[in-house]
Amino acid sequence: VETLRAIQERHSTGRLAEPAPTAEQLDTLLGAADHAPDHKRLKPWRFIVLHGERKAALSETMVSSLLLRDPGAGEAALAKERGKLDRAPLVIAVATARLDTPLPFEELLAATAAAIQNLLLAATDLGLGSMWRTGDSAYDPVVKAALGLQAQDFISGFIYLGTKPDSTAT
Ligand SMILES: Cc1cc2nc3c(=O)[nH]c(=O)nc-3n(C[C@H](O)[C@H](O)[C@H](O)COP(=O)(O)O)c2cc1C
Numbered sequence: 001v002e003t004l005r006a007i008q009e010r011h012s013t014g015r016l017a018e019p020a021p022t023a024e025q026l027d028t029l030l031g032a033a034d035h036a037p038d039h040k041r042l043k044p045w046r047f048i049v050l051h052g053e054r055k056a057a058l059s060e061t062m063v064s065s066l067l068l069r070d071p072g073a074g075e076a077a078l079a080k081e082r083g084k085l086d087r088a089p090l091v092i093a094v095a096t097a098r099l100d101t102p103l104p105f106e107e108l109l110a111a112t113a114a115a116i117q118n119l120l121l122a123a124t125d126l127g128l129g130s131m132w133r134t135g136d137s138a139y140d141p142v143v144k145a146a147l148g149l150q151a152q153d154f155i156s157g158f159i160y161l162g163t164k165p166d167s168t169a170t
Pocket of ligand 1: 013
């Protein structure tokens with residue numbers, strides 16, 4: 001019943017405020033993600049928590065990588081890119097590692113998507129706001145390298161987490 005309620009209540013919130021999830025909440029979220037169905041138990045998902053300086057550094061990487069993709073990008077586009085990760089106090093980059101396995105990569109992607117949905121439902125249960133995003137930066141090898149990923153890995157999403165603006169939680 002609680003699960004059904006979380007499924008029905010989950011929705012995306014485009015702008016999330018402080019406070020960010022606590023360390024304890026993050027443990028719960030990542031633990032929930034780890035319970036996802038996973039063929040051969042390969043755990044193909046990689047969760048990279050971006051908070052504070054690490055998040056700010058990735059914002060700068062997103063700007064410089066946008067300039068490499070599109071050298072003619074204007075000030076407005078660059079400012080927009082720089083502000084993207086500021087839409088939440090904490091973002092988790094979730095990648096699917098291209099593991100050496102006879103399983104089709106699509107199965108690894110499917111397992112990661114299930115892990116992300118577990119994480120989103122757990123966030124909903126904890127009263128946190130969330131949103132799953134991708135965008136061009138998710139496909140950029142410079143961004144992947146900055147996250148410690150290989151170019152052939154796949155960024156399944158940037159999961160924005162924080163406090164819903166209308167939330168009374170402190
Ligand atoms: C793989 C994936 C990538 C997404 N990327 C974006 C995105 O970059 N920008 C966006 O506005 N919505 C994106 N969405 C959709 C939102 O996360 C959201 O699910 C959708 O807007 C529906 O709103 P709801 O979650 O409140 O039902 C993405 C969803 C998925 C599954």
